[in-house]
């Protein structure tokens with residue numbers, strides 16, 4: 142997972158969980174595959190249909206504000222999104238993404254445009270915008286979070302460590 | 312250097328001094344989830360292959376978001392929650408008991424508790440000097456299994472509020488004022504610590520409105536120091552506090568300080584679709600509305616229903632407006648019945664909804680039509696929040712919403728308050 146290559150889908154600031162998975166599809170929360178078909182429906186109806194494996198969601202400030210619904214991160218996993226890049230994230234969304242094994246990267250996304258081909262080097266802390274021949278640096282995630290990501294999510298991490306490392310030491 | 316209240320609460324639980332920025336694993340006292348987040352939390356819990364909950368008396372499920380269920384898929388989610396709770400010995404509050412954050416405050420939380428909730432407004436319980444924050448279903452699943460959680464000790468903002476709220480101005484206006492000042496991401500990862508001489512004069516109902524909206528500026532939680540109001544609230548409910556005194560140190564270090572003089576406030580309103588687009592109500596007076604909603608974990612408490620009834624008494628809801636009122640819990644509903652509040656609201660033309668979230672999250676009980684405008688006491692006005700992206704939501708205090716329901720347009724409550 143350390144290099145992710147895909148196209149950018151660009152969004153603005155303050156994208157709420159209501160825009161990612163609208164509340165009117167509340168009844169599909171136990172059918173996440175169907176829920177995923179409605180991701181971003183109100184702001185980009187093409188997204189769920191056209192997004193390809195390893196494509197990248199790129200946004201401005203405060204991505205994922207609002208409710209704690211983990212489904213907002215889960216639908217990206219289901220659609221095969223490789224990572225989310227934003228200037229900043231709402232805290233619950235950020236945690237949820239990591240807990241599901243979906244990389245979230247904080248960096249200045251201003252230069253990236255919709256459709257650009259991107260390469261994300263997770264361990265090195267670099268995003269290369271191949272279309273623009275640009276290299277953008279970001280602060281790599283703390284080791285604890287990287288370990289959770291690499292395990293595939295918090296559940297996998299806890300199972301792999303037999304619930305011991307993180308949760309029995311205190 | 313001293314400790315902030317957030318640092319103190321987390322240090323107390325981990326038995327060592329922890330500081331902002333530390334990543335810690337802490338024991339938790341309560342694990343909560345509601346019908347929108349519990350089914351996924353339960354599925355994640357099952358994947359852990361750990362048969363038992365860390366403590367069934369400390370895991371509470373609430374059926375409040377779609378209660379009663381408007382669709383068979385949700386009815387099935389509810390069945391799933393009930394059967395899991397029965398098998399594993401967790402507590403479950405079913406349809407009609409009320410909203411997660413209100414029921415939790417009425418019946419369970421104690422000062423200095425650590426609370427993990429699969430709902431972003433879990434921060435509400437911070438009004439009782441608990442450390443309470445919202446998480447997703449997977450974090451909650453792990454907490455259900457181990458009674459533990461990893462978190463980063465937050466920096467704090469000190470929000471100092473002096474003065475008194477003028478007539479027609481309420482805790483909701485104060486919360487909107489703060490949201491307008493900080494913006495929707497202005498306090499991301501922070502704990503808001505509310506202080507100042509107004510706070511000691513605020514009722515518990517009003518305090519809960521303030522801490523409820525901490526997450527609207529991105530904060531992890533909002534906390535109020537333990538005082539007589541807190542102790543009295545708990546004693547009245549037969550739940551004497553384990554601690555009687557808990558404050559931030561005088562020399563604690565804050566990432567930012569926001570000072571508010573309550574005397575200068577006036578009734579405020581947030582314009583669609585942002586909670587920080589806050590202006591005086593007088594600036595949008597006359598804007599036509601179709602639905603008015605009083606309720607939610609922000610403003611569905613007794614104090615809110617009392618002010619609503621006082622405005623509606625011997626008046627009528629405008630014929631082009633639907634006024635929906637949802638008491639936040641069964642306890643509040645019963646008290647409002649006894650006080651004649653429900654009678655007044657129904658006579659005036661209002662509709663009483665069952666205790667629960669009602670139309671707040673756009674699932675049922677008041678979904679907006681195209682181009683409709685709603686004025687609501689809830690905490691969020693994101694596009695599509697009430698079930699239709701082609702509608703608009705204004706946020707205001709119960710008094711402003713009630714006054715607007717009578718006039719059929721956005722109205723400054725000072726015009727109708729005697």
Ligand code: SF4
Pocket residue numbers: 376410411412430432607608609667668671672689690
């Ligand atoms: S009332 Fe609204 S904000 Fe509060 S818990 Fe229910 S859906 Fe969430």
